Amino acid sequence: MGRAPCCDKANVKKGPWSPEEDAKLKEYIEKSGTGGNWIALPQKAGLRRCGKSCRLRWLNYLRPNIKHGDFTDDEDSIICSLFASIGSRWSIIAAQLPGRTDNDIKNYWNTKLKKKIMGSHKKCHQPSPYASPYSGFEPASLTSSPFSAPSPSISSAYHNYHTTTQFRSLSRYETFSSTPPSLLNANCSSISTGFQEGQHMGGSMHSYLVQDSSLLRFGGEASCSSSDGSSTNQNSYGKEVEHDLQNYLCSTGVDHEDQKIIFNSDVTIEYADHQKPYSENPLDYSLEEIKQLISTNLCNNFFVDENKTDEKVAYYN
DNA sequence: AACGCTTACAACCGCATATCC
DNA sequence: CGGATATGCGGTTGTAAGCGT
Numbered sequence: 001m002g003r004a005p006c007c008d009k010a011n012v013k014k015g016p017w018s019p020e021e022d023a024k025l026k027e028y029i030e031k032s033g034t035g036g037n038w039i040a041l042p043q044k045a046g047l048r049r050c051g052k053s054c055r056l057r058w059l060n061y062l063r064p065n066i067k068h069g070d071f072t073d074d075e076d077s078i079i080c081s082l083f084a085s086i087g088s089r090w091s092i093i094a095a096q097l098p099g100r101t102d103n104d105i106k107n108y109w110n111t112k113l114k115k116k117i118m119g120s121h122k123k124c125h126q127p128s129p130y131a132s133p134y135s136g137f138e139p140a141s142l143t144s145s146p147f148s149a150p151s152p153s154i155s156s157a158y159h160n161y162h163t164t165t166q167f168r169s170l171s172r173y174e175t176f177s178s179t180p181p182s183l184l185n186a187n188c189s190s191i192s193t194g195f196q197e198g199q200h201m202g203g204s205m206h207s208y209l210v211q212d213s214s215l216l217r218f219g220g221e222a223s224c225s226s227s228d229g230s231s232t233n234q235n236s237y238g239k240e241v242e243h244d245l246q247n248y249l250c251s252t253g254v255d256h257e258d259q260k261i262i263f264n265s266d267v268t269i270e271y272a273d274h275q276k277p278y279s280e281n282p283l284d285y286s287l288e289e290i291k292q293l294i295s296t297n298l299c300n301n302f303f304v305d306e307n308k309t310d311e312k313v314a315y316y317n
Numbered sequence: 318a319a320c321g322c323t324t325a326c327a328a329c330c331g332c333a334t335a336t337c338c
Numbered sequence: 339c340g341g342a343t344a345t346g347c348g349g350t351t352g353t354a355a356g357c358g359t
Contacts, residue, residue: 016327112324
């Protein structure tokens with residue numbers, strides 16, 4: 001036995017809410033609360049609306065402390081930074097902006113902010129034949145969470161572009177399914193467990209954990225690079241990556257002895273010396289970094305279409 | 318004034334996950 | 339435990355207002 005049907009679809013009103021409906025809903029909720037049951041609410045409140053519609057109206061418009069009107073520069077900055085970091089997870093972004101709803105932020109982004117930010121990036125640059133189309137920034141649409149591995153089709157696309165480094169000591173683990181954010185965005189040319197300071201490499205290799213047919217991306221080169229060749233913080237960043245790898249291994253149940261094996265392997269972290277890692281904290285992005293990240297993301301969305309994968313592989317081959 | 322286009326925002330739809338029976 | 343519904347989320351659509359011609 002399941003629950004009773006949600007509502008009589010044929011007998012509910014759709015479309016814009018009238019002031020009278022708003023007043024009824026507001027009055028009822030302020031007096032009686034939602035009772036944790038939106039489906040029953042419209043009937044109790046005397047509304048010919050679906051419970052889902054009532055919930056949306058309350059949360060997005062009638063609820064107290066909802067902010068309407070212009071977004072501040074600070075809010076813009078937070079939205080951009082988070083979008084660049086986690087993509088279109090509007091509910092998470094909304095959680096950082098008191099009084100704003102996910103719907104509000106989504107609309108604001110789609111109609112104004114995106115254009116505002118991208119005003120100086122009207123033209124998408126063609127990615128280098130030697131660079132990953134996802135370089136430096138994992139498009140949010142590739143992942144269902146910040147920790148997800150790329151889908152098999154995307155992974156196979158990666159595999160066609162880049163040298164991969166197999167972590168021999170990891171190959172027996174079959175259940176890796178997530179990647180820590182700092183590793184996902186790690187800007188090293190290869191990942192290391194035995195970090196060696198001062199090593200640099202001019203190439204643009206990526207490294208992945210190769211397990212059966214799937215790949216976990218543990219490295220990534222940036223399409224936005226500092227052109228001055230600086231390597232500020234690269235060593236400490238490498239250690240961050242190493243640290244994250246350790247945490248990751250712990251979280252995925254790799255025991256201590258196996259971690260030691262992995263960390264004693266001979267793979268080294270090597271940075272392309274023109275590359276500068278992006279910040280791990282999305283709120284630390286500079287405006288230029290945000291623009292670049294979003295620009296890359298928007299341009300790369302074309303490539304996310306699985307149907308285009310073969311075409312893309314052919315192009316880069 | 319009328320028309321068409323653009324913009325902004327509210328609301329809906331479909332899907333994934335949570336919860337209930 | 340499994341099936342069915344409830345909830346929450348993100349993408350998309352509908353529509354009214356504003357603006358230019």
